[in-house]
Amino acid sequence: MNRRDFLKGTIVVIAGAAVPLSSLEFFDPCEVLAVNPGIHWAFLVDTYKCVGCGFCVKACKLENDVPLEAKVTRTWVERYVYTRDGHQYVDSPDGALQGFPEPRIDMGLGEFKEIEPDNVGKAFFVPKLCNHCDTPPCTQVCPVGATYKNDEGVVLVDRSWCIGCGYCIMACPYGARYFHPVYKVADKCTLCYHRITKGLPPACVEACPFGARKICNIQDSNDPVTRLILSERVGILKEEFGTRPQAFYIGLTAEVR
């Protein structure tokens, strides 16, 4: 060993020893996240609590500049009625903008189905909205990069960049997108991004008198709604599509898709 090699080796050993042992400790990612939770918005719908009043639809349209009379809506409420003689009916007149003011089922094309009150076996309401999927097919198909999932988990549409081709409207398996009749672009639920980033609940959540709609940061395990999602028996819609929806539902049946 010559003097050059000896000095080199000494420097390497001293430099290595200078690294404090504590910096080599492995971090538990769970612990780090619990202290500094990131933001990932998720939605919870409790179908047991929904009575079909449609205040959420009205609030959403007024908050987000969706024309009331247009037959499009960012959120809607579906009514499921199972009769004792073995039939199933689903309707959502005008997306339940006026709630469900009549017991008869809207079959579409101006047809209605009267159901005797004695014949109703099971019946319930399911509010629907964009699921803000973790692998959203709608953003995949956009040819111009106008729709995207942002780092907080919200799927948004860039109105100045959208060319209105409608691919995303076709791609969404949940029918959560539509063509905005005024702005002439694809439009969808934004989870009221302008409200949740200011600490306000989305308009539909605020409008729901029964607490059927809730929003949470699913990365914050101290959030009471996150705890509900983690502890209740929640379901998601159309799991087989592999879209990994971030809207969770309490009280689904197989017919709710």
Next chain:
Amino acid sequence: MKNHVWRPLSVALALVAAILLFRYFYVPKDFGSGKYGFMYSYHRQADEEQWKNMPVRYQNTGGQQMHESCRECHAEEVAGRTKELHGIIACEDCHGPARNHPDDPETLPVDRGRDLCLRCHTSLSYITSDRKRIPGIDAKEHNPGSECVECHNPHNPRLEDMQR
């Protein structure tokens, strides 16, 4: 290679260069992907700010918060509300978004229509839904043509307190 190859090829290459040049100036510089990668989140970053800056219309009167924000001027109506009955309904559900009320708009609409009440109080025989807890009427038989608020006080709907 011969001239008949080079000449059309140069046109094609010039076209590609022109398109790339146009794209370079046309596409905003802040285009990029986020946490979810190129497939799901390739977008113009400034758009997120634009969504954040949309105007807020509903002023968070849900739950019990309306007691704080609306009570100052509308003490009588707020005090009459019962927590277990119509107290759960946000003021703005019936009166519309407050925006900057009382500055702009100065007054909020008072909707006296039957439709507003029938959202919840249409009789639907759905015993498996929470709808069963809400008293319902048949709109065609229960005093058709008259406004609900002629008899019922929407802020305090208790039948015992009803004044005819």
